[in-house]
Amino acid sequence: MKKTKIYGLVLSGGKSTRMGTDKGSIVYHSIPQRDYLYNLLNTVCDSTFYSIREDQKNEFSNEANVIVDENKFRGPYNGLLSAYNYNPNVAWLVVACDLPLLDKEALQQLIEERDSTKLATAFATSESRLPEPLCAIWEPEALQQSVAYLSAGNGSCPRKFLINSDAKLAYPKQDKVLLNANSVQEYEDAIQKIKQ
Numbered sequence: 001m002k003k004t005k006i007y008g009l010v011l012s013g014g015k016s017t018r019m020g021t022d023k024g025s026i027v028y029h030s031i032p033q034r035d036y037l038y039n040l041l042n043t044v045c046d047s048t049f050y051s052i053r054e055d056q057k058n059e060f061s062n063e064a065n066v067i068v069d070e071n072k073f074r075g076p077y078n079g080l081l082s083a084y085n086y087n088p089n090v091a092w093l094v095v096a097c098d099l100p101l102l103d104k105e106a107l108q109q110l111i112e113e114r115d116s117t118k119l120a121t122a123f124a125t126s127e128s129r130l131p132e133p134l135c136a137i138w139e140p141e142a143l144q145q146s147v148a149y150l151s152a153g154n155g156s157c158p159r160k161f162l163i164n165s166d167a168k169l170a171y172p173k174q175d176k177v178l179l180n181a182n183s184v185q186e187y188e189d190a191i192q193k194i195k196q
Contacts, residue, residue: 100181
């Protein structure tokens with residue numbers, strides 16, 4: 001079976017209420033985090049896009065590939081399914097813009113461990129053993145099934161969908177690449193880890 005192409009998607013349309021500032025514009029590696037992740041994905045994917053809100057359009061250059069949220073769904077599914085509607089024939093390697101320690105090595109590992117016969121290949125920490133839906137490769141079938149899942153009123157949590165689906169879990173060599181920085185404290189922790 002021929003594997004479909006992989007497109008990268010940086011989820012940067014969230015409201016960042018807990019952080020108090022746009023998580024995508026925080027600088028950890030000398031440029032805004034969303035740009036850092038976009039550049040990283042560009043090195044390993046066939047094509048890469050930012051997932052954004054309508055009111056963010058003027059923050060991006062005309063050269064940047066952007067997919068504006070269609071606002072048909074809540075939470076991260078908004079960006080995921082807007083991307084699926086943009087191109088339903090590719091697998092989407094989705095990353096949240098609040099993963100400051102994610103690196104190219106981890107992304108390459110995720111792609112190497114991809115099982116395209118499963119609905120998704122998701123990173124998980126060895127501690128939680130739960131899929132991280134926002135650091136995962138979603139196959140077209142998974143996103144198609146997600147629409148029915150959401151329509152059936154199952155809530156809007158992509159992790160819950162993956163837990164109840166035939167998804168492959170991959171364990172990064174270092175759990176820290178999945179550190180989510182959602183608060184000022186987590187931001188400071190991330191900065192310390194980067195300095196080390």
